[in-house]
Amino acid sequence: MIDEMTNPRPGDHCLICGGPPAIIGIFTPREPEKYGAPCGKARLVRYCLCDHCHGRPETPEKAEKIIRAELAGGGVTNAE
Numbered sequence: 648m649i650d651e652m653t654n655p656r657p658g659d660h661c662l663i664c665g666g667p668p669a670i671i672g673i674f675t676p677r678e679p680e681k682y683g684a685p686c687g688k689a690r691l692v693r694y695c696l697c698d699h700c701h702g703r704p705e706t707p708e709k710a711e712k713i714i715r716a717e718l719a720g721g722g723v724t725n726a727e
């Protein structure tokens with residue numbers, strides 16, 4: 648399942664800037680219940696980053712904020 652999640656998909660874009668994705672990451676919240684996962688089940692969130700955003704020191708924090716906002720709002724937003 649993880650392998651499938653880390654394969655590139657059409658429509659992938661950088662989570663931060665919306666640019667072409669270079670890497671695919673899986674975000675695993677430490678408290679999955681808060682993200683709508685059934686108790687005891689891990690919630691995996693797939694995201695992409697471009698070369699530019701990947702490796703920037705502020706990116707992990709930014710990415711987590713965007714993922715949290717998306718999960719809380721139930722929708723997907725592009726940073727375009």
Ligand SMILES: [Zn+2]
Nearest residue numbers: 661664697700
């Ligand atoms: Zn980017």
